[in-house]
Amino acid sequence: MDPVLSLKKVGFRYDGFWAIRDLDLDVKPGELLAVLGPNGSGKSTLLKVVDGILTPQEGEVLLKDRPVSGYTRSDVAKEVAMVAQETHFYFSFSALEVVLMGRFPRLGRFQFEGARDMEAASRALQATQCLDLAERSIHELSGGEKQRVLIARALAQEPTVILLDEPTSFLDLRFKKEIFDLISSLTHERGLSVVVVSHDIDLASQYCDRMVMLKDGRVYSTGVPEEVITASNIKAVYECPVIIDKNPAAGSPRVSLV
Amino acid sequence: MGQMIQQTIKRPLSPMRVIRISLALFLFLIFTILLSMLLGTADVTIVQLWGILTGGAEVKEMTKLIVLNIRLPRIISAGLAGFSLSLGGLVFQAILRNPLADPYILGVSSGGAFGAVLGIMLGFSFNLGIPLLSFAGAMLTIYLLLVMGQRKMGMESSTILLAGVIINAFFTAIIMFFISTAVDDRLHTMLFWLYGDLSQSAYVQFAIIAPVVVMAFIILYGLSRHLNLITAGEETALQLGVDIKRTKMICFLVVSLVIGLVVSFSGLIGFVGLIVPHLGRMVLGSDHRLLMPVSALGGAVFLVAADTVARTIISPSELPVGVITAFIGAPFFIYLLKTRGSRWTRS
Numbered sequence: 001m002d003p004v005l006s007l008k009k010v011g012f013r014y015d016g017f018w019a020i021r022d023l024d025l026d027v028k029p030g031e032l033l034a035v036l037g038p039n040g041s042g043k044s045t046l047l048k049v050v051d052g053i054l055t056p057q058e059g060e061v062l063l064k065d066r067p068v069s070g071y072t073r074s075d076v077a078k079e080v081a082m083v084a085q086e087t088h089f090y091f092s093f094s095a096l097e098v099v100l101m102g103r104f105p106r107l108g109r110f111q112f113e114g115a116r117d118m119e120a121a122s123r124a125l126q127a128t129q130c131l132d133l134a135e136r137s138i139h140e141l142s143g144g145e146k147q148r149v150l151i152a153r154a155l156a157q158e159p160t161v162i163l164l165d166e167p168t169s170f171l172d173l174r175f176k177k178e179i180f181d182l183i184s185s186l187t188h189e190r191g192l193s194v195v196v197v198s199h200d201i202d203l204a205s206q207y208c209d210r211m212v213m214l215k216d217g218r219v220y221s222t223g224v225p226e227e228v229i230t231a232s233n234i235k236a237v238y239e240c241p242v243i244i245d246k247n248p249a250a251g252s253p254r255v256s257l258v
Numbered sequence: 259m260g261q262m263i264q265q266t267i268k269r270p271l272s273p274m275r276v277i278r279i280s281l282a283l284f285l286f287l288i289f290t291i292l293l294s295m296l297l298g299t300a301d302v303t304i305v306q307l308w309g310i311l312t313g314g315a316e317v318k319e320m321t322k323l324i325v326l327n328i329r330l331p332r333i334i335s336a337g338l339a340g341f342s343l344s345l346g347g348l349v350f351q352a353i354l355r356n357p358l359a360d361p362y363i364l365g366v367s368s369g370g371a372f373g374a375v376l377g378i379m380l381g382f383s384f385n386l387g388i389p390l391l392s393f394a395g396a397m398l399t400i401y402l403l404l405v406m407g408q409r410k411m412g413m414e415s416s417t418i419l420l421a422g423v424i425i426n427a428f429f430t431a432i433i434m435f436f437i438s439t440a441v442d443d444r445l446h447t448m449l450f451w452l453y454g455d456l457s458q459s460a461y462v463q464f465a466i467i468a469p470v471v472v473m474a475f476i477i478l479y480g481l482s483r484h485l486n487l488i489t490a491g492e493e494t495a496l497q498l499g500v501d502i503k504r505t506k507m508i509c510f511l512v513v514s515l516v517i518g519l520v521v522s523f524s525g526l527i528g529f530v531g532l533i534v535p536h537l538g539r540m541v542l543g544s545d546h547r548l549l550m551p552v553s554a555l556g557g558a559v560f561l562v563a564a565d566t567v568a569r570t571i572i573s574p575s576e577l578p579v580g581v582i583t584a585f586i587g588a589p590f591f592i593y594l595l596k597t598r599g600s601r602w603t604r605s
Contacts, residue, residue, distance in 0.1 A: 053497065072499075073499035073501070074498075074499035077497060081497070082493075082494065082497045084491060084493040084494050087491035087493070087494060088491060089489070089490050089491065090355045090356075090357075090489045091489050091490075091539060092543065093486075093543070093544050094270060094543070096267055097486075097543070097544075098490065100270070101486065101487055101494075101498065102498070104487060104498045104499060104500070105498055105499045107483070109480045109483075110479070110480060112271065112273050113269060113271075118267065121267065125267065134267045153494075
């Protein structure tokens with residue numbers, strides 16, 4: 001299958017410093033891809049470049065075979081949705097209002113949401129099991145509920161690709177599982193492509209189809225979890241000795257610190 | 259998958275709802291204006307007012323003069339000022355993502371006041387010279403705010419707010435200097451003006467101000483959904499296609515222009531831009547498509563009412579309207595901070 005998203009020799013530089021360089025990456029339809037790497041390895045920059053918010057100085061990003069630089073911002077937003085790492089709401093919106101914000105790229109300046117938009121929001125809320133929360137204020141929701149609502153907003157954009165920047169970093173164990181179950185169902189049942197940046201290697205290797213491990217802005221290793229999560233890769237990238245065995249439940253690679 | 263949608267969700271905001279609520283507030287504004295025309299040092303009865311408005315019944319020339327040439331211009335002026343200050347407060351709070359922001363706190367008003375006090379000092383007229391200088395003062399403040407608040411990633415809210423506080427302090431010092439050195443009746447004029455003086459209103463001003471205010475409202479309303487997204491996280495707003503830098507700049511300039519004009523004829527009136535938008539949010543939520551007309555019209559009602567109190571409470575003397583708004587506004591604000599302040603501080 002043709003990739004939905006394709007990065008070709010992409011490099012992005014902040015002032016004098018290359019945050020990512022020489023980066024090749026394909027995202028296939030319906031695939032759950034994890035991006036791993038230590039702090040400062042270029043994960044967040046990669047997401048912003050993929051999303052067209054940052055324009056790379058080198059190489060190009062193809063979205064459905066067309067360079068993303070040729071899209072308008074709202075056209076990108078119709079294909080790619082992003083769930084940012086932390087979103088602070090300054091004023092109180094209801095969960096439904098937040099989800100409807102995902103319709104922004106599809107509405108004209110003085111236009112209000114119509115039946116079509118309500119349908120998309122309703123489907124998104126249902127997929128994330130947030131229908132009960134629709135009327136609640138975003139300020140009253142728990143961390144896991146809020147994250148689900150934000151994923152619902154991304155779904156309401158009706159994108160083909162969803163990018164998630166560390167979606168579970170502020171969540172406890174139960175919500176972590178809940179979010180990854182949700183992400184997994186979006187890809188395997190609905191055919192969406194999901195790129196998730198994560199610090200949680202075990203969780204990512206348990207759920208993801210493929211992984212990319214970054215080091216200093218370059219791809220150090222890529223493949224299925226078993227190929228990427230090896231003691232030597234982790235030693236080289238995270239500069240930390242580990243032992244790898246198998247997760248007794250899922251059979252995926254498991255990392256233990258030495 | 260394949261599951262039917264069992265629960266239905268209600269659309270949070272429809273155009274009809276915006277129109278209905280705005281219309282109700284507009285009618286309430288008309289009612290407040292009519293009531294305000296009746297009240298004052300000179301007695302005007304409902305029958306007389308009806309006569310004046312319809313040209314029907316016989317009314318004394320003197321009464322007519324009081325209502326049409328003294329009270330009405332002042333009421334319109336209060337309405338326009340309230341409309342603009344409150345709309346300005348709402349928009350500033352959104353683009354700076356800070357519930358404390360309002361034209362008064364940002365120093366835009368005191369810049370205008372500096373210009374006006376200078377004009378009074380130099381003996382300029384209230385028809386042209388003072389408004390012009392005051393407008394120039396407000397624009398100077400905006401220029402300073404932009405120079406100080408501009409960062410590589412666009413305007414930075416805490417820097418802008420702090421810069422506003424400093425500019426405010428600086429202009430207040432200059433104004434105090436003028437007041438201390440003023441000797442004759444100019445002293446009284448200055449002091450009154452500083453607390454929001456609507457007694458110098460004239461119909462000729464409205465011809466300039468009203469169209470500007472209406473235009474500003476339309477431009478800002480076109481950005482109301484952008485403001486919703488900006489207050490709900492800039493990264494996502496950017497992702498969804500909001501040009502944040504441009505939106506903020508347009509809002510900032512449009513509001514400042516309007517406030518500059520308003521301050522030039524109304525003086526310093528604080529707290530309107532804080533009280534009314536926050537009341538709106540408490541009752542109606544955070545959607546700017548509804549909050550904009552509600553704040554603007556609500557601001558007009560509030561200031562017309564406040565000015566009516568200012569005109570009548572110590573009759574036959576008058577108070578500057580800024581005294582009334584501050585008297586209500588400061589306690590209200592403390593209440594807001596106590597009850598919902600924690601939500602505004604990032605932890």
